[in-house]
Amino acid sequence: MGSRILVFLVVALIQVCTTPAVTNNDDFNALKALKDIWENVPPSWVGSDPCGSRWDGILCTNSRVTSITLASMGLKGTLSGDISNLSELQILDLSYNPELSGPLPPAIGDLKKLTSLILVSCRFSGPIPDTIGSLPQLTYLSLNSNGFTGSIPPSLGNLDKLYWLDLADNRLTGNIPVSTGTTPGLDLLVHTKHFHFGFNQLSGHIPPKLFSSGMVLIHVLLESNKLTGSIPSTLGLVKSLEVVRLDNNSLAGPVPSNINNLTSVSEMYLSNNVLTGPLPNLTGMDLLTYLDMSNNSFEATDFPPWFSTLQSLTTLLVDNPVCQETGVTERYCSVPQTESSYSTPLNNCVASLCFANQISSPNCKCAFPYTGLLKFRAPSFSNLENNTYYTVLEKSLMNSFKLHQLPVDSVNLSHPRKDSSTYLVLNLQVFPFGQDRFNRTGISSIGFVLSNQTFKPPSLFGPFFFIGDAYLNFAGEVTGSKKSSNTGVIIGAVAGGSVLLLLLLGAGLYAHRQKKRAEKATEQNNPFAQWESNMSIGGVPQLKGARNFSFEELRKYSNNFSETNDIGSGGYGNVYRGVLPTGELIAIKRAQQGSMQGGLEFKTEIELLSRVHHKNVVSLLGFCFDRGEQMLVYEFVPNGSLMESLSGKTGIRLDWVRRLKVALGAARGLAYLHELANPPIIHRDIKSSNILLDERLNAKVADFGLSKPMGDSEKGHLTHVTTQVKGTMGYMDPEYYMTxxxxxxxxxxxxxxxxxxxxxxxxxxEKGKYVVREVKTALDRAKYLYNLGELLDSSIGLDTTLKGLDKFVDVALKCVEENGSDRPTMGEVVKEIENILQLAGLNPNADSASTSASYDDASKGNAKHPYIFSKDAFDYSGGFPVAKVEPL
Structure with missing residues (x-):
């Protein structure tokens, strides 16, 4: 026995001393090659194991490098073709390193798994490699604010998964490429939402073929180029558009009349062209809040009366002949303000007297902030003196940083101004939490949140980008004696190795005795044992649509289920916010003891709920059945519940049009559960707090599980599922009290x-009054607003025409009929609300950010995060991929 122990110790010692590096050898060699040509790499880039020793900015999965995020690191050098050897790389973000220069290597096209290529505000030059068009997984391409020359590669039209395309602020020339019989073009990017090509030297006409009705574009930014010809009428076919910038070109002729069909557009810039003809009729653009047509040659015709009907519309007509006519209000013909002296106020404290180079934060703490410029490309307001805008932006920034658990104490915004492009520019300072400076992880994380558009500013600011400064005051980078440092490492390694050997010995003996007992207990108590067994031998379980998380994973992702991540509670238990290693936000529902089910029953629930995939239903991403815990993991929906918005808690104002779209989205989600889920699901607790609003205010039905098959006495068969929740007072079906x-x-x-x-x-x-009875009592269809004026929410926009209000009331009252047989189905409700939207002149098949053909549009690649989407199903044996970016 003693000899066996001795042999064991010797073998263990050899294994400890010869433990191989974690990192794949090809990946290490690729990173080493980059390290050799870059200056100012992070000090942690030492040794031969980037994954095992955790080099700053490097993330790995199964020994392979999958992400490089090095924003604002002060890197100097070029990007060599060695990058192509990182064959598993999915994210490359080198933004805000202005000393990174030279051409991009064509070999970058070999990174076939790349989803995000973000090189904002560097100094790269030369042509954009055609090979980028051969990256099949690319969803986010941001090369803005560099020095790229040449033309836009037609090969980019091959990127059929691309959502974000930003080539602005370079020196690109030539025509905008569209497809021919033999070459691709940008017109093929029917899934792309952003065309950002401003501030280049693009020339020629805007190709009519560039736009089509099947596109989902929301931003078309072509400002400050050398474009000529007329505005193509095909632009009016892209019903999803929200922001259009064609200003500062040489476009001529009249504005196409079908531009009026762009009912989702909120900002449109046509200034500084040579447009002629009468002022366009834009009466159908109900959401339009900013219209700049200054410095053109529109005819001096009668002033359009519809201008005054849109009270929130800011219209600029400076230097048009119409401004020379009498009776034209100065409101439309005066030059807007260009700057403000705003700076974030102190938070009830006295500014500190700081040491050299430190700055006092709004919380009066001296620190080294991360600095840069926020640039908003299409703000919807012109009054820069309204400080409310900036306080809302500050809160939005802080909320985003907190959601991602970034070490930020406060932010300071200052000196708002409009630059020559009418961009709104603000100075940003981000102050560290708990110390006077950031470490490298903090800076790269903040930079990534701002560079990949994870941060979503309030909608009135429009699309934005950030130009970060290099950060030079990293924490914990004081260099000591190399000799003493090495000695410490050796002593630590010896001591650690000895302890490790003892632990290995004890653990091995204990594990051997417990092995069979543990296996037997697992088989008896864990209905997921077969799945886990399949995973351990590399097999793929049959179940798809959800991931099996361990308790340790969810505890880590939720910061040990911390109070700061506790975002709600209910009969099932508490709900916690979590962040996956990919940056994707999740909501974790942790069952309390009294609400837990048996293992087999819980497994059945997961199998049923994992089949639910629809853009208007909150997606189940996974579950946890570990250590006596039952948890459900859902996508995180950022804008809270409909109830919170209606009560004013979120600060989101829902006008009439938005309420119609929220109603349609929720109806489609519920109709899907009833009619197309397999098996169909009855929710049983529909209420405004169970309808969540995503980053574009699209409705998502939540809390439809846990669920169980209905018995024969309930339905006569087992094809329907009903949740265990028993409903909420005020929403309950009157028939329930009898049946x-x-x-x-x-x-x-x-x-x-x-x-x-x-x-x-x-x-x-509310206050003892039941809304159903109140509406029925006040209703008089012969009177204005059905005699409901005093009951209607004032923020709905009572000073505007509420198109379709009567039909909406009629549908609502049909739904709350006393007898269930007199109520419509949810499929019929969907059709009714779609008809209401059409009567109101709106497109029922387009929400504020995307197109959905019908309520049975099962989601594939749904947004799980404001700017991230992932696969609609996950194998249990697989891990979450690095997030694919979907900016909105």
């Missing part, structure tokens, strides 16, 4: 109550 059964029509009744909430802004039962 003690909830059906699809019970959900319809609850949805009708939600529709009345959308109308009134009131809770179902």
């Amino acid at each position: 003690q059964q909830l059906t699809e029509k019970s959900d319809v009744y609850s949805f009708g109550v939600v529709m009345l909430e959308l109308l009134t802004g009131k809770r179902p039962i």
Whole structure:
């Protein structure tokens, strides 16, 4: 026995001393080659194991480098073709390193798994490699603010997964490429949402073929180029557009009349061209808040009366002949303000007297902030003296940093001004939390949140980009004696190795004794044992659509289920916010003891819920059945619940059009659960707090599980699923009190109550009054607004025409009929609301950011995060991929 122990110790010692590096050898050699040609690499880039020793800015999965994020690191040098050897690389962000220069290597096209290529505000030059068009997984391409020359590669049209294309602020020339019979072009990018090509030297006409009705573009930014010809009428086919910038070119002729069809556009810039003809009729653009047509040659015709009907519209007509006519208000013909003296105020403290180079934060703490410029490309306001805008932006920034658990104490915004391009520019300072300077991880994380558009500013600021400064005061980088440092490492290694050997010995003996006992217990108590067994031998389980998380993973992602990440609670238990290693936000529902099910029942639940995939239903990403815990992991929906928005808690104002779209989205989600989920699901607790709003205010139905098959007495078969939740007072189907059964029509009744909430802004039962009874009592179809004026929510926009209000009220009241047989199905409700939107002159098949053909549009690649989407199903044996970026 003693000899065996001795042999064991010797073998263990050899293994400890010869433990191989974690990092794949090809990946290490590629990073070493970059390190050799770059100056100012992070000090942690030492040794031969970037994954094992955690080089700053490097993330690995299974020994392979999958992400490089080195924003604002002060790197100097070029990008060599060695980068192509990182065959598993998915994210490359080298933004805000202005000393990175030279051409991009064509070999970058060999990174076939790359999803995000972000090189904002460096000094790269030369042509954009054609080979970028051969990156099949690329979703985010941001090369803006460099010195690229030559033409836009037509090969970019091959990037059929691309959502974000930003080539602005370079020196690109030539025509905008469109496809021919033999070459691709940008017109093929039908899934792309952003064309940002401003501040280049592009010339020629805007090709009519560039735009088509099948596109989902929301931003077309072509400002400050050398474009000629007319505005193509095909632009009016892209109904999803929200921001259009064609200013500072040489476009001529009249504005196409079908531009009026762009009912989702909020900002449109046509200034500084040579446009002629009468002022366009834009009466159909109900959401338009900023229109700049200054410095053109529009005819001096009668002033369009529709200008005054859009009270929130800022219109600029400076230097047009129409401004010379009498009776034209100065409001439209005066030069707007260009700067403000705003600076973030101190938070009830006295500014500190700081040492050299330190700056006092709004919380009066001396520190070295991370600095840069925020540039907003299409703000919807011109009054720069309204400080409310900036305080809202500050809160939005801090909320984003907190959501991502970044070490930020406060932010300072200062000196808002409009530059020559009418961009709104603000100085930004980000102050560290808990110390006077950031470490490298903090800076690269903040830089990535701003460079890949994870931060979503308030909509009135429009699209933005950030130009970060190099950060030179990193924490914990004081260099000591090399000799003493090495001695310490040796002593530590010896001591650590000895302890490790003892632990290995004890653990091995204990594990051997417990092995069979543990295996037997697992088989008896864990219904997921077969899945886990398959995973351990590399097999793929049959179940797709959800991931099996361990307890340790979810504890790590939620910061040990910390109080700061506790975002709600209910009958099932608490809900925690979490952040995956990819940056994707998740919501973790952790069951409390009294609400747990048996293992087999819980497994059945997961199998059922994992089949639900629809853009208007909150997606189940995974689950945890570990250490006696039952947890469900859902996508995180950032803008809270409809109830919170209606109550004013979120600061989101829902006008009439937005409320119609929220109602349609929620109806589509619920109709999908009833009619197309497999098996169909009855929600049983529809209410405004269970309808969540994503970053574009699209509605998502939540809390439809846990669920169980209905028995024969309930439905006569087992094809429908109903949740265990028993409903909420005020939303409950009256028939339930007699039958003690909830059906699809019970959900319809609850949805009708939600529709009345959308109308009134009131809770179902408020101050002893029941909203259904209040509406029915006041209703008089012969009177204006059905005699509901005093009940309607004032923020709905009572000073505007509420198109379709009567039809909406009629549908809501059909839903809350006393007898279930008199209520419509949710499919019928969807069709009714679609008709209402059409009567209101709106496109029911387009929300504020994307197009959905019908309520049965099962989502594939849904947004799981404001700017990130992932696969619609995950194998249990697989891990989460590095996030694919979907800017909106």
